Amino acid sequence: MAEKVYPMTAEGKEKLQKELKDLKLVKRPEVIERIKVARSFGDLSENSEYDAAKDEQSAVEQRIIQIEQMLKYAQVIDADSVDPNEVSIGKTVTYTEVGTDDPETYTIVGSDESDPLNGKISNDSPIAQALLGKKKGEKVTINTPGGTFDVTINDVKTNANA
Template identity: 45%
Template sequence: MDRIPITTEGYATLKKELERLKSVDRKEIVLAIEEARSHGDLSENAEYDAAKERQGMIEARIAELESKMGRFQVIDTSSLSGEKIVFGATVVIENVETSEKKKYKIVGPDEANISKGTVSIMSPLARALVNKKAGDDVIVQAPGGDIEYEIIEVHFN
């Protein structure tokens, strides 16, 4: 059984989502199905079909989260420090060609969201950055070709 790295914040967020799915969303969808059933013929009842589909998605997400909860390796990043990039580090990188700067925190795959500035430890970018430090250059293999970045800052927060 493979362990899945996750920050304490990410674990808390997913645990809260699981609790909401079980205690709120599950009950709401049961009521929606009952309401749709009361409208009569189920063979042509779009409300019923939509509610059953939503119920399936909720149950699938619950099953996925319950399966992963036991495999998570929760890492408290608040006590991390140092110069080298590791799981939990926040990095500022600059594209050598375009001078565009970006800031990312390296997190687990289940909490990564590039639009929120988090990137999975398993991504090509994070793999290129791990064990490097400020001032180092890295080449990231991207679908559009290799991209060279300079690491501007490394910090832990």
């Protein structure tokens, strides 16, 4: 069975590598120390500090496993290697909904990098799915849970030019 591939930008991969390093070198030792201190309080059956530290340790270890998996199967997308007018992961796309004059701009990133409030949408989102592979000037129909709408792609830029 093929493993899941995790498309991401080089920036996203670097961010994950930094998070992994922080989890292993800072967070994990902090949690282990909290567990040692909580154990010293005695009876573990009614020790909320111990329970909280063990829960945090579990969360940290799960995140480490998740990041290691993502990095192992990371597919770094080089937006510069794609046609400059084509929408792809790592590019910023500006479009206008048909019938309006208000352009919207999003950078399409891997799912773990998405941050919609800062204009970064996941490649798995309905908007990105509709735009991926399309080119500047094309009209595209976007199907979202909130409804369907048509847009015209005004501009496509690599992050270096965004």
